[in-house]
Amino acid sequence: MKLKIPVLGSVALAAFLWAGALGAQDLGPGFHKIKDGIYTFAPDQTTTTCSFVVTQDGVVMIDACNSPLHSRNMLATIKKVTDKPILFLVNTETHGDHAGNNFVFSPPAIIINAGGAGAGMKKEYNPKRAETLAAQSAEMREAVKGERMVPPQIEYKDRMTLNIGERTFELIYLKNVHSVADTAVWMPKERVLFAASAAVVRGLQNLRPAVVIADVLASYKLMKSLNPEIVVAGHGQPTTTKVFDEYEGFFNLLLKRVGEMVANGSSLEQIKKELKLPEYADWAGQGRLGLYIEAAYRSVKK
Ligand SMILES: [Zn+2]
Numbered sequence: 001m002k003l004k005i006p007v008l009g010s011v012a013l014a015a016f017l018w019a020g021a022l023g024a025q026d027l028g029p030g031f032h033k034i035k036d037g038i039y040t041f042a043p044d045q046t047t048t049t050c051s052f053v054v055t056q057d058g059v060v061m062i063d064a065c066n067s068p069l070h071s072r073n074m075l076a077t078i079k080k081v082t083d084k085p086i087l088f089l090v091n092t093e094t095h096g097d098h099a100g101n102n103f104v105f106s107p108p109a110i111i112i113n114a115g116g117a118g119a120g121m122k123k124e125y126n127p128k129r130a131e132t133l134a135a136q137s138a139e140m141r142e143a144v145k146g147e148r149m150v151p152p153q154i155e156y157k158d159r160m161t162l163n164i165g166e167r168t169f170e171l172i173y174l175k176n177v178h179s180v181a182d183t184a185v186w187m188p189k190e191r192v193l194f195a196a197s198a199a200v201v202r203g204l205q206n207l208r209p210a211v212v213i214a215d216v217l218a219s220y221k222l223m224k225s226l227n228p229e230i231v232v233a234g235h236g237q238p239t240t241t242k243v244f245d246e247y248e249g250f251f252n253l254l255l256k257r258v259g260e261m262v263a264n265g266s267s268l269e270q271i272k273k274e275l276k277l278p279e280y281a282d283w284a285g286q287g288r289l290g291l292y293i294e295a296a297y298r299s300v301k302k
Contacts, residue, residue, distance in 0.1 A: 027077050032238050034230055035190050039081070041065065041074055042237045046203055046284050048097040049235055051194060052078050053187070055165030058087035061109065062185050062194045063234070064101040068133065068143035071104035087164060088112055090171060091152060092196035092234055093179035094120040100129065102150035111152040112160070113181050114173040118151030120180035125149045155181075172222070174198055176215035178234075179208065184219075186226055193228035199247040201236025203284035207291040213251055213299045220244040250280055251296075258296040268297050 027033075030043035037054040048066035052059050052074070059078055065071040078086065089106060091099040091113040099121060102111050126132075130147035133140050162169040168189060174182040177198035185194040197205060198219045223231075224241050232238050254277065261271045272290050 027080065028073070031077065034192055034232065034238055038187075038190060038192055039077075040232050040238050041070065041077070042232075043070070045201060045236050047235065049232060049238075050074055050098075051232055052081075052086075053167065053169075054082045054084065055167045057165035058084045060162065060164055060167075060169060061086055061089040061105060062232075063092055063098045064089060064105060066097045067140070068101050068104060068147065069140055071101040072143045075104060085109075088162060090169070090183055090185050090194075091117060091181075092184070092194060093182050094124060095179050096124070096126070096129065098197075098234065100149075103146055103148050106150050106153075110154060111150060112154045112156065112162075112171065112183075113152040114171075114183050115155045115157050115181065117155055117181035121149055121151045174215075174219045174222075176210060176212040177219050178205075178211060180210070184223060186228070188226075191227070191229040192232065193223060193226060193230070194232045195223055195234070195243070197234030198223070199243045200233050201239055201243055202246065202282070203235060204288040204292060205235065205285060206288060207295055209294070211295055213255065213295050217248060217251060220248055250277070250283075253277065253279065254292055254296045255300065258293060259300045262297070262300050268294065271297065 027039065030041050032040045032042060034040055038051070040049055040051040042049040048063065050061065050063040050065040050070070052061045059082060065074050086105055086109040089102060089109045089111050091102070091111060093099065094113070094117050130144050133144045156171060158173050160171040162171065167187065170186040170188060172184045172186060174184055174196055178196060182196045182198065184196050198216055224244055228241060230238055231240055231243055233243050257275055257277070258271055261275065266274070272293050275293055277289065
């Protein structure tokens with residue numbers, strides 16, 4: 001008896017894990033089927049999310065995935081789902097974890113992002129990137145072969161509409177929210193929004209000095225006004241507009257506390273040392289709180 005139970009238990013557990021690991025339509029761990037023909041690869045709560053949408057005429061991708069390994073896996077997965085070509089790849093920002101692996105898909109895919117994206121990517125590009133990645137593992141060395149920066153072939157201003165097959169994609173430029181060129185992708189019929197990295201799921205990201213909190217808050221308002229059913233942020237699992245509400249609450253509390261401390265004569269250094277936000281202590285990336293305090297300080301001092 002003593003042997004039988006654990007054996008049965010582990011068989012059941014293995015079957016359960018196997019089923020769980022297969023995920024969306026047997027596509028593998030991290031894949032989510034959002035709606036018919038709309039898939040997201042979100043490996044965990046903090047790693048870059050990338051997605052693909054199948055249309056009658058071909059595939060549209062949103063972001064090129066976190067690492068070349070993820071990108072190769074994505075490419076293989078798309079081939080499992082459809083034999084149609086990848087027509088377009090929209091970069092939601094310029095950073096390497098979203099745009100650095102464009103080379104895996106393009107050519108033939110045409111890359112699109114807002115104006116200034118290509119210039120930004122050229123400025124940010126690390127020529128040692130391939131070498132550094134290759135040193136990680138034999139698998140990565142293989143996956144990173146052919147690495148080069150592929151800036152968007154198409155840059156748009158403010159808004160752009162893609163009509164591909166039966167689907168419509170509205171590209172919306174988000175000003176000063178994360179990188180030098182950030183794009184949200186809105187699918188009005190399906191009510192799915194790919195929200196770039198204006199907000200990520202319960203985590204603090206690497207906030208650049210060009211980010212303006214007022215613009216970030218305005219982007220939440222705009223994206224919420226679209227009334228999406230599903231929101232896919234640049235990092236983390238697919239969610240809803242809750243991600244904007246959470247971040248709005250966070251920024252408003254941060255602005256309030258920093259404002260009070262500035263009014264009391266505290267310097268930026270003092271605020272960075274003393275200010276704590278225990279309400280958000282469970283968010284990932286706590287080491288980056290200082291960057292958010294700096295952004296709040298800039299906007300309070302304006
Ligand atoms: Zn980024």
